[in-house]
Amino acid sequence: MRLWITAALAACLSGPAAAETIVIGVNGMVCAFCVNGIETTFKKQPEVETVTVDLDAKTVSVVTRQDMTLDDAAIARLIAEAGYTPVAVCRDEHGRAKMGDPVCKPVATAS
């Protein structure tokens, strides 16, 4: 009985999962006219709320919609479809990750 009440309470309090901020390190981003393809490609995805490109940091930050995420394989595919090479994907709950942080994982690519 006690276990059942605890489980019910946890379910009521948890609510929907928060949106996720994913920071992606990308090689080859040197021209805003060309890199625009990354923004366009990600914006077409139903999971994506916003996309921010930072040429200085060489990163693309993606905020997903509530209850949605993008796995590393999908991210690698989308970056490749835009013509670039993903090198790392960083996920932390605050979305403040920077390249080289422990939360960043290298991305395996074919090229």
Add this chain to the structure above:
Amino acid sequence: MRSFAFTLLLCLFSAAEGGAKPLMYTDGVLVETKNNYAENSALLTYTLTPLDAFGIRVDYMRDDEQWLTTATYSRLLKRWNAPDSQANIWATVGAGVMSGGKGDRLDRMSDDDAMGAATLGVSADWESRRWYLSYENRLVYTSDDSEFHQSARVGVAPYIGDYNGVNLWLMVQFDHRPDEDEEFAVTPFVRLYNKRLMGEIGVSSTGDILFNASVQF
């Protein structure tokens, strides 16, 4: 007069122009107009995959007063994505029709005068956020004749623009067209771009205006 009208049409119907790569992102569409001392061109390109792009290209070659309309296929041969630079090598082939021409052929210009044409070109570029280098060539082959053109560009960005700002480049283009009256030309020009739009404008050593514009969708 005809070339002026064509140039005007190109300017009206394309929102911008430039020396953009035909290979963009999957499902990307690029509309371009290129106008220099020798020819006026309009291009529409669809990128099927990051490696493959298909397009339609119309060129008006002013010296010969000829029109060349081709369906094109571009293939990315190699791309290097480095942390601070990108380099590409790609090839473009085309097949279509050449029409018009000087002298007798101009007088009797009609559909009957059209002849099959094939094109082949190889391009390469390397760029960082500060420096730009590129080379391209194009062979146009018809049963009557063949023409070869090659050009190279070098550019520098006086400041490092950010993604959302207007990016400015100072560039020089060197053209070699063995079959033209003006075999060599040097064209200093300015390139401006902001995300989807790119424009280039300059004046060549022959006194002609270079005007290129591109817009991507």
